Amino acid sequence: MNNAANIAVDIAIILVLIAGISRFRTPSGARFGNAMAALALLFAVAVALYRNPMLSSNAALAAFALAASSLAAWRVSAKVNMTRIPSLVAFQNGAGGLAALLVAIVEMSGARSAPGAIASAAAAVSVSLGAATFSGSMIASLKLAGKIRQTPTVVPGHNIALLFLSAACAAAAALMFAPGDPTSALVSLAFLSLAFGALFSIRIGGADMPVLISFLNAATGMAAAFCGIVIQNRLLIACGAVVASSGFILTMVMCRAMNRSLMNIIVGGKAPARPQASSPATVSSPETTAAPPAPVAASQPEQPETDPLSRAADALRAAKKLIVIPGYGMAIAQAQSETVALAGMLEQAGTEVKYAVHPVAGRMPGHMHVLLAEADVDYDKLFEMDDINAEFAETDVALIVGACDVVNPAAKEKEGTPISGMPVLNAGDARSVIVCNFDDKPGYSGVPNPLYERPNAILLFGDAKTTLASLIAKLQ
Amino acid sequence: MSDILVMLVVFAASSAIGYAMISKVPQRLHTPLMSMTNAISASTIIAALLLFSSKLDSPHKVLAAAAVALAAFNVVGGFTVTGRMLKMFKKQ
Numbered sequence A: 001m002n003n004a005a006n007i008a009v010d011i012a013i014i015l016v017l018i019a020g021i022s023r024f025r026t027p028s029g030a031r032f033g034n035a036m037a038a039l040a041l042l043f044a045v046a047v048a049l050y051r052n053p054m055l056s057s058n059a060a061l062a063a064f065a066l067a068a069s070s071l072a073a074w075r076v077s078a079k080v081n082m083t084r085i086p087s088l089v090a091f092q093n094g095a096g097g098l099a100a101l102l103v104a105i106v107e108m109s110g111a112r113s114a115p116g117a118i119a120s121a122a123a124a125v126s127v128s129l130g131a132a133t134f135s136g137s138m139i140a141s142l143k144l145a146g147k148i149r150q151t152p153t154v155v156p157g158h159n160i161a162l163l164f165l166s167a168a169c170a171a172a173a174a175l176m177f178a179p180g181d182p183t184s185a186l187v188s189l190a191f192l193s194l195a196f197g198a199l200f201s202i203r204i205g206g207a208d209m210p211v212l213i214s215f216l217n218a219a220t221g222m223a224a225a226f227c228g229i230v231i232q233n234r235l236l237i238a239c240g241a242v243v244a245s246s247g248f249i250l251t252m253v254m255c256r257a258m259n260r261s262l263m264n265i266i267v268g269g270k271a272p273a274r275p276q277a278s279s280p281a282t283v284s285s286p287e288t289t290a291a292p293p294a295p296v297a298a299s300q301p302e303q304p305e306t307d308p309l310s311r312a313a314d315a316l317r318a319a320k321k322l323i324v325i326p327g328y329g330m331a332i333a334q335a336q337s338e339t340v341a342l343a344g345m346l347e348q349a350g351t352e353v354k355y356a357v358h359p360v361a362g363r364m365p366g367h368m369h370v371l372l373a374e375a376d377v378d379y380d381k382l383f384e385m386d387d388i389n390a391e392f393a394e395t396d397v398a399l400i401v402g403a404c405d406v407v408n409p410a411a412k413e414k415e416g417t418p419i420s421g422m423p424v425l426n427a428g429d430a431r432s433v434i435v436c437n438f439d440d441k442p443g444y445s446g447v448p449n450p451l452y453e454r455p456n457a458i459l460l461f462g463d464a465k466t467t468l469a470s471l472i473a474k475l476q
Numbered sequence B: 001m002s003d004i005l006v007m008l009v010v011f012a013a014s015s016a017i018g019y020a021m022i023s024k025v026p027q028r029l030h031t032p033l034m035s036m037t038n039a040i041s042a043s044t045i046i047a048a049l050l051l052f053s054s055k056l057d058s059p060h061k062v063l064a065a066a067a068v069a070l071a072a073f074n075v076v077g078g079f080t081v082t083g084r085m086l087k088m089f090k091k092q
Helices: A004-021 A027-051 A056-079 A083-109 A117-144 A159-177 A183-202 A206-230 A236-260 A262-264 A307-317 A328-333 A336-348 A366-375 A385-394 A462-476 B001-024 B027-041 B044-053 B058-088
Strands: A321-327 A352-357 A382-384 A397-401 A433-437 A457-459
Touching: A004 A236, A004 A462, A004 B027, A027 A236, A027 B027, A027 B044, A027 B058, A056 B044, A056 B058, A083 A117, A083 A183, A083 A206, A083 A366, A083 B027, A083 B044, A117 A159, A117 A183, A117 A206, A159 A183, A159 A321, A159 A457, A183 A328, A183 A382, A206 A236, A206 A262, A206 B027, A206 B044, A236 A262, A236 A328, A236 A433, A236 B001, A236 B027, A236 B044, A262 A457, A307 A397, A307 A433, A307 A457, A307 A462, A321 A366, A321 A385, A328 A336, A336 A352, A336 A366, A336 A462, A352 A366, A352 A385, A352 A433, A352 A457, A366 A382, A366 B027, A382 B027, A433 A462, B027 B058, B044 B058
Parallel strands: A321 A352, A321 A397, A352 A382, A397 A433, A433 A457
Antiparallel strands: none
């Protein structure tokens, strides 16, 4: 395995993989990079099979499993609606975790030769991480698909149960080093870790989902790397390590964007009894813009008669510069096309339009960018928070579509709330702020949004898709 | 013992290079990045296929085939969906 030619080939494959990832600077480069990474993986498989050919008695089954599953995966991913991407990514991640678990179990219990201590230890980690990411990802996938409650679920004694399961996992892992067949220890470890992953994941929800998704991504990478140590395959170790560091970076980016520590998010902090801004079940209610609920504080004494929709239309008509702020509400209301249509209309009329995207808007890293890309927004118009925040002060209208916590001035102005210190978009600095949210309830954090009470706020509560459609009709 | 050393070096070097590369990825590409690395993490398909290089009894064969199928689903699905997402990013 360690002769010079083999090492050179392995290094070449790893370089192709890394070159592929390094193309992720621009979208067009990333397309090429994605193809390069796929090619690198294909080479890695080919090289591995060339060095250790399959037994002819096994080849048919392996080929069938490979072909059938690849075809199914291709059909699902070529057709799936883009709004279901977060759930699909989590599901695929879970499949990868389960694969790592199965490989380690077969490898260790096949008992081709007595495994060394290093292989046993690596297999224990691989089984444990594989099982936990599988159950954790499945829970996350169900949450993101709206099949189970999206808010954190805390069971009595949650922490104690997690601690107990960790201790039991450690004990099961230790049993693997006992002489004899390690299979029963491995299987116990797998089941304990499955329970751990589910319990771990069920407690994280709502706006914390991007952190959970990135964290699970890192964990599968780690499982793959340890799987590589079990079978002593350099390429697998390298691939796993790259994924683990990628997932880790994304996790930290998400944590920083919320000004919270990873630990704080994992233990759920103030999990129970947090009000949910908008749950998918209630969003589909049809009646909306005609008679929106009265603003919390009716602080527009100068023109109390004018309805908010007309005021919003007037503000948009007069605007020279508009910044659109999308949030998770836009995704639930499926309002991205209406958002983009309205922005496009104003652009035609000469308004300068930009989009401001908060790093944790949505349910996975970069969620809003994908939705807006699908609605054909030129990606050069999407700006990150730090690049656009200063521009709100010189902006005529900030149009908020389904975002609450990420524009909540309380993060800067109030101490001791769950979002205090979290960097937010300065929507309130714009001359007018049009709010197309479902209702005036606080966002996921449970912190009321003082923006709604400002005199420059125009509140259009209701289903964002309908609200925006009425705005478009009004402007035509 | 040299084997474990090689493996440690590979692990550390890949993590470091990966870290350096990925910290430069812009926010707008975070979803495609995650989706692609998700596909790469299913490189366990290498290990799953290699299981078939040695003799397996029937129960182990079934488990190994399941591992191949799951990893293949992750790899093929991951790269396909990443490609689809990236195709949507347009510049007028």
